[in-house]
Amino acid sequence: MKLEMICTGEEVLAGQIVDTNAAWVADTLMDHGIEMQQRMTVGDRLEDLIQAFQQRSQHADIILVNGGIGPTSDDMSSLAMAMAIGEPQVENKEWRQRLTQWFAKNQRPMPVNNLKQAMLPESAIMVDNPVGTACGFRVKLNRAWLFFTPGVPFELKRMVTDQFIPFIKNEFDLDKPxxxxxxxxxxxxxxxxxxxxxxxxxxxxxxxxxxxxxxxxxxxxxxxxxxxxxxxxxxxxxxxxxxxxxxxxxNQLSLAAELHQLLLDSGKTLAIAESCTGGMLSSQLVDFAGSSRYLVHSIVSYSNAAKVNLLGVDESIIDIHGAVSIETVEQMAEGARAVLDSDYALATSGIAGPDGGTDEKPVGTVAIALACREQIFSQILQLPARSRGLVRSLTCAVALDMLRRKLNKTAVLVNYPSYKKGN
Structure with a gap:
């Protein structure tokens, strides 16, 4: 079986938005042992869509088409498919009724242009969308089934999980698991x-x-x-x-996902003090439901005054050693842990750039500390300084890894070949 994907939309083609849908689909399919052979992006132009459907349907067995089935004038996938196969669009009575009921249930008047979403190629088979107004459908052209899905991410994910993957498994004899x-x-x-x-x-x-x-x-x-x-x-x-x-x-998408589960399993609590990461560290954990069971508080102590007044860092320590130092970050971590007597605290301070570096502490220099009830672990690293965002995300990764290692009862401080140890 040869599976391909066609992503539609000028905003995707022009790079105005990142196509996270395509990445999610490929990753999800692979989790089910289904490999995608090819993917292409087509803008909201009728002739280009028709050509893509006709050409790729001669080479693939199944094509997932994402986007272009909404109510606006630039949503052309249904019309393009009808023209590609040489048949008219007809109104799907069931979906029109669903649209009417959906708007009535939500006590909203239905715009006339929403009726466009019930217009499908004549030979199309409706594919249910239980969480939106865009009607999915599938059509056979040449050797391929073309399976049309909405561009809204949570609608796409529901349709792929409930409809698309079961369709593949029922219709195709997968060559090898x-x-x-x-x-x-x-x-x-x-x-x-x-x-x-x-x-x-x-x-x-x-x-x-x-x-x-x-x-x-x-x-x-x-x-x-x-x-x-x-x-x-x-x-x-x-x-x-x-x-x-x-x-x-x-088999995790991120270190935060791994640490989230470890913290839930451990029953331990965590506080966070962030300077250079500016809330990114805590945000990665808060992305997961249930993080309130372990994350007691997070303080973005960006200024030196915040470090002193909110975390109890000794002002003389900053004067002598600087904000980006082992001495300062250790006091930040211990100060954060002491606020609500949490089991652990992570602290970050660094020079994310693009300015602010010195010969002694160039851009990319970061200090990270993990405070436990019994001791404090800390390190200074020189991270790749290709961008401000990269320095911050790498700092978060190392901080999370330090706590992960502590929870797994392995060495907290290790050597990373791409990150130089600082003084």
Whole structure:
């Protein structure tokens, strides 16, 4: 089975928005052992859409089309599909009724242009959208089924999960079962990781892939076929031994997701004091429901006055050692922990740039501390200073990793090949 995806929309094509839908679809399909062979983006132009549907339907078995089924004039996917197949659009009575009921239920008048969403190619089979007004549908053209989905992310995700994946599994005989294990790493570049793993023996049917999404490099272990899948755990274990301290999570999207679960399981509490990361650290944890069970407070102590007055940092410490120092960040962490007597506290301070660096402390210099009830762990690192955002996200990753290691009862401070130790 050959599966492709066509993403529509001028805003996507022009780079005005990042196409997170396509990334989510590919990742979700892979979790089900379904690989995507090709993806293309087409703007909101009728002729281009018609051409894309006609051409790709001669090569693919199934095509997921995302976007262009809304009520506005630039939503052209349904019309383009009808013209590509050479048939009229007809009103789907069931969906018109659903639209009428939806607007009545929400006590809103239905704009006339919403009726456009009930107009489908004549041979189309309706695909339910229980969380929105855009009607999904599928049509057969040449060798391919084209499966049309809304661009709104939560509507797309519901349709893919409830409709698209079951359709694939029911209609197509997948050549081989595919399983993927994902290992999240920090502190080493792609070339470094590849060199470290070059001598690992990969059984037939297993291959490695690398994906850079800073602050992480994700290693994907693809296993195709039952025999390969049987070796998947042993290959992952060998990679784990090879990379040791660089692997921070398995089958997780982020370090924050890994730490969130560890904190929930531990029953421990956490406080945070942030300077250079400016709330990014706590925000990553608050993204997850249930974080209130462990995150007691977070203080963005950006100025030196805030460090002194809110966290109790000794002003003379800042005068002597500077805001970006082991001495200051340790007092920040202990001050944050003491406020509500939390089990742990993380603190960050650094020079994110693009200005503010010195010869002694260049841009990318960060100090990070983890305060526990019994001791404080701290370090200064010189991080890659390619951008302000990168320095901040890398700082968060290291801070989260320090607490992850503490909860896992392993060494809190380790060497990251891509991050230099500071003084």
């Amino acid at each position: 595919v399983k993927v294990t994902k290992l999240l790493t920090i502190g080493g570049g792609e070339s470094f990781l590849a060199e470290k793993l070059q001598d690992i023996h990969l059984p037939e049917g297993i291959e490695l892939g690398y994906r850079s999404s800073m602050p992480y490099i994700e290693i994907k272990i693809f296993a195709r076929g039952e025999k390969a899948i049987a070796h998947l755990d042993s290959v992952a274990a060998e990679i784990n031994i090879c990379l040791a301290d660089l692997i921070v999570a398995k």
